[in-house]
Amino acid sequence: MIDFEKALATLDTTHQLALLMTYxxxxxxxxxxxxxxxxxxxSPTCSAPLAAD
Known part of the structure; x- marks a missing residue:
């Protein structure tokens, strides 16, 4: 669980929200x-300000 929390903390807020809502x-x-x-x-499109990979 700690590894997941560390990895989650490296993501921007929008990506964190997407993962938390989904899983x-x-x-x-x-x-x-x-x-x-x-x-x-x-062809996924998104108006949310996602960070570049």
């Missing part, structure tokens, strides 16, 4: 994408 809160990809203003189609 901790079990909201699913569609709900998480909608909350972040993203599409989960074949």
């Amino acid at each position: 901790r809160d079990r909201q699913g990809h569609a709900v998480t994408a909608a909350a972040l203003g993203c599409s989960i189609g074949r």
